[in-house]
Amino acid sequence: MTSTEATRRVLIVDDNRAIHDDFRKILAAPAQDADLDALEAHLLGEATAQVAPTTSFELVSAYQGQEAHALVTAERAAGRRFALAFVDMRMPPGLDGLQTIEGLWAIDPDLQIVICSAFSDYSWSEIRARVGERDGLLIIKKPFDAIEVTQCAHALAAKWELARLARVHLDDLEARIRSRTAELQATNARLAIQMRELAQMESDLRLAQKLESVGRLAAGIAHEINTPVQYASDTATFLRDAFTDLIQVATGHAAVSRLVVDGHDAVAAARAAIDAEAEADLPFMLDAVPQAADQVLEGLGRVATIVRAMKVFAHPGQLDVAVTDLNRAVESTVTVARNEYRYVADLRLELGSVPPVNCRVGEINQAILNLVVNASHAISDVVEGTQRRGTIVVSTRADGDWACVSVSDDGCGIPETIRDKIFDPFFTTKEVGTGTGQGLALARSVIASHGGTLSFQSTVGHGTTFEIRIPIAGPAAVRVEAA
């Protein structure tokens, strides 16, 4: 219990002025009585009687019920409260005690009330029926004695204070819960926005990643196309010139033949034809021309292959799940990626028998491409500056209901320390500007969206194998299974 000095306001409602004086004598006087001290100490839970009385009373008088209502109303408007009121039961000509009490509680429900009654105007049960079961109501019989009034006043003042503190505490608690709830709602709303932003970001990143690889591929493909175009047109130029020479040789020989058939002297013409033949270097031509023709066709074939693969790789209709020949997808992907690895590695395809797979082939191609590019980087780290070359093996197989694509390299391997980070977005070991650090993160998310997995095994110094596993039946089938 607190011993803080406190003054409680007490309202006396009685039509008899003498009663007001009595209350004043009992409550307003400084408590000097030792018995009273002891009593008060007991009431307030103090251990000894040495502590001075902690509650004093300020008395306010009203002589009629209406006047009491006005005072309590004014008090509340001023931001103050009466702790308790002593109310007479009979106060002619105005409201009686019960009516006064009902009015007082309507204004201030916390007010503690003592009814002072000379005789039983109402029975206790009648009172209860009128005001309800209230714990803020006591009855003392007139004539009352001083100790009784003091006990009532102190007990009710303490009770009022406790109730007030409890209410403050409760209000505070409620306010804190409200503010906490509001904070949580705000946090929830922020989270929802962030989730949406994240989803947007992920789709942006996928696009960025796709554009990055398309940009990288476009450069590689430019090289892949420019090179065969260079030698095919060089060789075709040679063929054109060779034919010009050969036609001259043939024309010379035809002239000789005609002269011979017609019975003319053909020696001079034959000499000219032989000279033309020597000029044309016929033995070389006989050897070079068929090869050159093959080379032109081979160069055009290379161009056609890469253009076809590019079409398969980047076909716009691949955003939807469709029945896919996985082996053909793999072939196209490694064809467009050729320029990424050809300077550091040879690539071997080991394509197994895989039934048609339901997948978004564009995304799967993208994931395979990322793995092939990573494999060539891992090899490049090892062979760069040497004459050695690595090997990349891309294989496909069916494993029950699953289609598997694995990409193995004999490169540097993935150090233990970063194995748990390689799928993190933005994690990269490559030089700034070489990659966004999105390749593996997006590959994994793409495979996950198919209901599949992307895993790897790696030995430092020996190489790494990544394996894509996706359900042959497609992403939807897996969702149904899991449900």
Next chain:
Amino acid sequence: VTGKARVLFVDDDEAVLKGLRLVTRGLRARWEMEFVTGGVDALSAMRIRRFDVVVSDLRMPGMDGAALLDRVHAEFPSTVRIVLSGYAEPDVLERARRVAHTMLAKPCAHLELCAAIERSMG
């Protein structure tokens, strides 16, 4: 023994070299040509015999074209350096530009290539 210009072609793609060999055949009376598939072979050839012109691809395994021309510039400063490239990363291109006299893009018409080589020999 001859007044022929000596030209060295460097490309990792044999097919490109074959094409060049065929298309420059008509010039064999004026040029003496060699064809090698990499930077290391190119430097070996140049250490055996003088070349007036070296025509090199850029993207090649091991030593790339820019590195080769850089070495040629240092060891054989009088040799004219020509790039004939289908594509190269920006940094390789930049390095190549600093040491090449002429940059040609594949596909390059043989007349243009031959003119560039002829021009370089004055």
